[in-house]
C-alpha cells in the first residue's frame with residue numbers, strides 16, 4: 023500500500039522540484055537580515071545569479087582598467103586554488119615561492135640594476151602597494167630628519183592633481199600633507215619644474231604616474247629625475263621618486279621598452295603596479311617593488327619563521343587570497359615577453375583605430391589617442407561645447423542603452439570645466455567589438471543631430487578615479 027505524500031513532504035524534497043516552482047521563488051527574500059531558514063543551493067545560486075544580471079556586462083565595461091577576461095586554464099587554476107591563504111607561507115611554501123618568483127620577474131622587467139638587491143611583495147592591488155611604498159618613503163625621510171636633529175611632524179608628498187584617489191588616501195591615513203601640481207590649460211599632469219617649486223626638507227618624495235587615469239598619458243619620469251638632480255645641487259636635498267605604474271608597469275616594458283621610467287632612472291626608489299590591470303589577472307592583485315632593500319626600512323618588516331628560514335612580511339592585510347598571485351605566475355609562464363607584447367600591441371592598435379575614427383565623426387577632439395597605455399579620452403570641440411544640444415554625459419547615458427559603459431567625467435581641479443569621455447582597451451576587446459561600439463557612437467551622435475530640441479545635461483554620475 024502506498025500513501026500519497028503531502029505537499030509539505032514534497033517541498034522538503036527540494037531537489038525534485040522545478041527550480042522556479044519552489045516556495046523560495048514565490049516568496050520575498052529577506053535582504054537585510056539573516057533568514058531564519060536556509061534554502062536549497064540551486065535556489066540560492068539562481069536568486070543571486072539573476073540579481074547580478076542587473077549589473078553591467080563586464081565585457082562591455084570600457085570604464086574599468088581591471089581584467090575582465092582570462093583564459094579558461096587560468097580560471098581553472100584560480101578555482102583550484104581559492105582555498106590558499108597567501109599568508110600561510112609555512113603551509114603553502116610553493117605559493118610563497120611563486121610570489122617570490124613574480125617579484126623577481128617584475129624587478130628584472132623594470133631593469134633592476136646589477137649590484138642592487140631589489141625587494142618586493144604582492145598586495146591586494148595598487149592601493150595597498152601605494153600605502154606600503156608611501157610608508158617606506160615617510161619612514162626613510164623621518165630617519166634622515168632625526169639624523170639631522172630636525173623635527174619630523176610635517177611631512178609632505180608631491181604629486182599632480184591627476185593622482186588616483188589612493189594617494190589622497192595615503193596622505194590622509196598616514197598624516198602626510200599632499201602638495202599638488204595643479205592642472206593648467208591643457209596640461210593635466212605633473213610638471214617637473216612646478217614640482218620642484220613645492221619641494222623642501224619635509225618632502226618625503228615626488229610621485230610620477232605611468233598611465234594617468236584621466237587620459238592614459240605618462241608623466242615625465244626622466245625629466246623629473248633631472249630636475250631633482252639640479253635641485254639637489256642647489257639645496258642639498260636628496261628627494262626620491264616613487265612611480266605609480268598601476269597600468270603602465272605592464273605596458274611600457276612591452277610597448278615602449280626604450281622609455282626611461284623604471285629602475286634605470288636613479289631616483290626611482292620604488293614602483294607599484296596592479297597585476298589585475300594590464301598584468302591581466304582578475305582582481306585583486308598588485309605589486310610593490312623597491313630598487314634596493316635599503317629603501318625599505320627594516321623596522322617596517324615583520325619576520326616569521328618559515329621552514330627553518332626567515333620569511334619577511336610587509337603588508338597591511340594578514341589573510342589574503344593566494345590564487346591571484348598564482349594566476350599572475352600563470353600569465354608570466356603562459357605569455358612570456360612575446361605574449362604580453364602581442365596582447366598589449368593588439369590593445370594599442372584597437373585603441374588607435376577607435377580614437378582616430380572617433381576624431382573623424384565631427385564633434386569630438388582627442389585629448390590623447392591611446393599610444394601610451396591603450397587608453398584615450400576625448401572632448402567636444404571647444405567651439406561646439408557651448409552650443410551643442412548634448413554633453414558627453416548624454417552620450418555616455420545613451421551608450422548604456424546598448425550595454426556599453428563608457429564614462430564621461432570632469433578633468434581635475436582647475437580644469438573641472440572640461441568634460442571628457444574615456445575608453446580603456448583591454449585584453450578581450452576585439453577589433454570587431456570596437457567596430458560595433460563605433461557604429462553605436464555614430465548612431466547616437468546622429469540621434470542628437472536629429473533631435474535639436476534635446477536638452478543636454480551637465481552633471482554626470484559620480485565617477486571616481
Ligand SMILES: *Cc1c(COP(=O)(O)O)cnc(C)c1O
Nearest residue numbers: 147148149186235266268269296
Ligand atoms: C587603478 C590605479 C590605482 C589604484 O589601483 P588598484 O589596483 O585599483 O588599487 C592607482 N593609481 C593608478 C594610476 C591607477 O590607475
